Amino acid sequence: MPDRLYSLAALTVLELSPPEMIEVAACAGYDAVGLRLIPATPEEHHYPLASDAGLLRRTRQRLRETGLRVLDIEILRLTPDTQVPRDFPRVLEVGAQLGASEVLVAGNDEDHERLVDNFASLCELAAPLGLHPHLEFMPWTGVKDLPQAHRLVAATRKAGRGNACLLVDAFHFNRSASRLEELVEVPAGWMRYAQLCDVAGPIPASMAEILHEARQQRCFPGDGDIDLQALLGALPPGVPLSLEIPTESLRRQGITAWERASLALDKARALVDSR
Template sequence: MYRPTAEAPAVTRPISLAPLTVVELGPDEMVDCAARAGFDGVGLRLIRATEAEPLRPTVGMTPLIRETRRRLDDTGLALIDIEVLRLKPQTRIRRDFAAFLETGAYLGASQILVTGNDPDHLRLTDHLAELADLAADYGLTPNLEPMPWTDVVNLQQGAAIVERCGHPNVGLLVDALHYDRAMNTPADLAALPTEWIRYVQICDGVAERPTSVEALRDQGRTARLFPGAGNIDLVAMLGALPQGVPVSVEAPVLWQAPAIERSRAALRGAREVLDLASDRRHLA
């Protein structure tokens, strides 16, 4: 189980397969797919993000969860993160999330993907701090991900909430597509406290940025590109972030190929980008 720290020396970044890249797969199938494709780790979606996704028995000690744990053990893959927790106005942290956290701890996760779905950022901050307290009991860290179709739309808002939260067990998750579409820069990333960055999500995208929230949502969920296949400067982005943290490849693409083929292509792209980022650091 990988738990990065701000003091850790620079190491080769572990590369993880994110659920959205192969969203049709259940968690047990995802573990097998990630292992066969050659990833170092995997992320698992225990709570579906939309009603269009299959509803699976993925919270609690269900047969599916026990089988997923068996496959993680057999493959030796690291479980980088679990998703997705939404902080809403009506959220009650322990009531709503305790079983999810217990499941994640059983599977061996270290990070949680969290979205802010509450326009009251003071209340959202309080909920995030409460989640951080409870998650710490399970060895897990919540990471707030800004995205344009939530109530935390960009990096600046996310950073303000994490800073206000002031909790040592909270991270800020940078997603390459949202970072680029919000016109953020490597300088914005370099200004963040390194201890906030527990892992990072990468993909690529076309040069033209959508102009509506609906188009941003559609692109983010179904029409990204594999790393290195688009116009996002991933090398500069990665160069501004802590070197050793895991990279999660979240790249749902418009390509009707089997999950294993898409996963292998995603990994090839990620490795090429990481090699370029490493070369640039050595030349600097």
């Protein structure tokens, strides 16, 4: 089994500033972090890394001091109103400055022809910076499951955007009822990293409950009901794993960010090592 890179995703420890997050990740034993340059929701507390020069300087300094790398930046949403040349150059430039190689992209647009056009434009903008945009499927977005994501990335690559990639998150894979048979059909080179977590129980009937689980109530690998061994077996061997595991109930119980990050990494390593 190739050496595995583990990255701490922002959502796991969202209360931390980027320098604090890097410190926690280094102390817990991670290889990398994923940094949230754009908030996922208007209500989310956000550290404006792309616009705060002092925060960006401290973040880069902390990366140098710890030796950690930035795996990915997030979350770039493609909506009906998106204008890629207007909306994303600064974010991509900061991501490149931080040394990121991957970009998390959400397709919040039901018009798939327009979505492909915007995703292709984003890939074109990202390519000179060495960045690979990954379209992530989520049940409540315009890209609801793996087959839709596969078709959209294929169309983008057909348009000549060879850095267009697809992101598999274990939670969304499960809650969208995507299938392993569909995953093995995705070319390995389209998946430069994946997001790992677990979730308990059957798929809720309510999309509001799925959203709540996604943002606050995931499980550490092996503590839920997803067949993560089978999922890992269908992903490219040794693919970097971003641990995106929000556990709001543990945070409210006083479990620190370092403790949660450490538990996530210990559980992920145990799962991978048991294969």
